Amino acid sequence: MSQKKSRIGIIGMGLIGTSIGMRLAKRPNRTFEIVGADSNRGHARTAKKLGAIDKDVGSLEELAENTGLIILAVPVLAVRDIFQEITPYLVPGAVLADTCSTKKDVLDWASELLPGEIHFVGTHPMAGKESSGPEAADVDLFVDATWAITPSPRADEEAVRIIMGMIESMGAHAVHIDPAEHDQYAAAVSHVPLLASVAMFRVVRDSPGWEDVSLLSGPGFRDLTRLASGDPRMSTDIMETNKEAVLHWLRRYRKELETIETAIELGGEPVKGLFESTRLDRDAWLLNPHTERKIDGPDLPSSRDAMGQMLVGGNYERLKEVLAGKIPGTDGKES
Known part of the structure; x- marks a missing residue:
């Protein structure tokens, strides 16, 4: 049998x-x-x-x-x-x-x-x-x-x-x-990037010159806004169940944008230093192998x-x- x-x-x-x-x-x-x-x-x-x-x-x-x-x-x-x-x-x-x-x-x-x-x-x-x-x-x-x-x-x-x-x-x-630790970190590396993608597309799409601007959109814009095409229900559920962590990282993101804005206003070395340090840090991260x-x-x-x-x-x-x-x-x- x-x-x-x-x-x-x-x-x-x-x-x-x-x-x-x-x-x-x-x-x-x-x-x-x-x-x-x-x-x-x-x-x-x-x-x-x-x-x-x-x-x-x-x-x-x-x-x-x-x-x-x-x-x-x-x-x-x-x-x-x-x-x-x-x-x-x-x-x-x-x-x-x-x-x-x-x-x-x-x-x-x-x-x-x-x-x-x-x-x-x-x-x-x-x-x-x-x-x-x-x-x-x-x-x-x-x-x-x-x-x-x-x-x-x-x-x-x-x-x-x-x-x-x-x-x-x-x-x-x-x-x-740990579950709470996961939610904090996921907000930083997944959930806020989703919102950044949504925000970037909305900013450009809502501009008066969208039809002309869109003609110049290349891989960079498409890659940055890719997450905005995700499942709306899934995205909504994420924000509902991880609200505090998402808001925490959104505030940090807003503060970083202000830092970048200040560097651009100053020009010269502050801008160059921002790009150089970020490139070094990101390249080092990409070389870091998976660990368990x-x-x-x-x-x-x-x-x-x-x-x-x-x-x-x-x-x-x-x-x-x-x-x-x-x-x-x-x-x-x-x-």
Whole structure:
């Protein structure tokens, strides 16, 4: 009698969810089924056509059935409602993870709403595009990206390792971080740059000479304003759930603009010094390799081992030799 396949569920078949599914589906000799759900059923059907999921389902109840690992790739403010709706159907011991851009509120909702036997691990892949939807998905979207991990207090070490294994299989670099710390730093390197992109486009677009100015817009303007084409709902949710951190960095940004304005007014060395020092600092940052921040603890099974145990159960030891060194993305290369 053949063993029933283990299941991974993905809720939200947009850019992130579909890209995750595409990468998981490429895992060689996989014995797990990937199921997907989206409030826009058309997105789920598209994801299935792209090979990101094996089956699209119409309800969270159906998705949660016999599913040991569930990934929420949805806008932040949708997470709380999903927790409430899916809780009655979760398999005891299941591992849940999200991919939202803010973490503190999500971890608070997990603590408030999820049963004690459910292991929630917050995550945030620092990767994306201005395009949204499953059509924009890319199997290599996360390669060499930083992927933040913020485990809930109730998530055991095996659950964390399972999520790390998933992240490694995406080709990304795991970074363990406190949720509040994550939100502060994400505001600086992701959320305020989004607002700067929006502001720059609005300033130029609202000028009387926009039609003529736009003729001169080149790669610099397009690159700087790229984030303004992102999903409005996702952007709104980020600002709603990370307001204080965003305002803090906006104020610092405004102050820096005033410093730059003063340097330009003075001219000469102040302007040159500003550009020279910034170039040196940025070049040094670009040369800095990825590092992994680890949670202290006892020796554990490797993240690849933990994910394998979750996904293939009793077949794990048999498949271990087959999978060793062949998981897409674990060494930055395709198998």
